[in-house]
Amino acid sequence: MFTRKRGTRDTVEYEVTKSDEEWKAVLSPAQYAVLRRAGTEPAWSGALLHVEGDGVFRCAGCSAELFDTNSKFESGTGWPSFDRATSAGTIVEHGDRTFGMLRTEILCARCGGHLGHVFPDGPTETGLRYCINSLSLTFEQDPGSTPS
Numbered sequence: 001m002f003t004r005k006r007g008t009r010d011t012v013e014y015e016v017t018k019s020d021e022e023w024k025a026v027l028s029p030a031q032y033a034v035l036r037r038a039g040t041e042p043a044w045s046g047a048l049l050h051v052e053g054d055g056v057f058r059c060a061g062c063s064a065e066l067f068d069t070n071s072k073f074e075s076g077t078g079w080p081s082f083d084r085a086t087s088a089g090t091i092v093e094h095g096d097r098t099f100g101m102l103r104t105e106i107l108c109a110r111c112g113g114h115l116g117h118v119f120p121d122g123p124t125e126t127g128l129r130y131c132i133n134s135l136s137l138t139f140e141q142d143p144g145s146t147p148s
Contacts, residue, residue, distance in 0.1 A: 016111040035113035043078025046134025062111035
């Protein structure tokens with residue numbers, strides 16, 4: 001897993017705030033590395049790469065609803081991909097110049113947890129591909145939804 005220490009831009013106040021010790025107590029070590037230290041899980045390793053049934057994807061740090069199965073698509077990249085967030089204001093974007101690349105990092109607007117990156121190469125009318133770490137999400141299947 002790749003991680004990097006977060007910079008000074010983390011001075012933003014989020015609705016859900018915890019100390020590092022508190023985050024470590026509620027997240028697994030792998031989730032902490034992704035959500036709080038901007039890590040990246042290895043491609044094709046995520047539990048949420050493929051899900052069955054309809055439902056919503058929530059932030060693993062604060063349970064904010066971020067994406068749903070209607071916006072999920074198979075990108076072939078090895079990470080869950082979505083073409084839009086469930087509603088405006090749930091995702092925060094920041095420029096990311098780590099590893100010699102220029103990318104757009106996305107964070108949960110409620111807790112500041114690192115989710116992944118968004119790219120302008122999506123296949124739908126939005127033209128976006130939100131490339132998300134499974135470790136940063138939980139999946140909540142809709143009641144009555146049957147796996148396809």
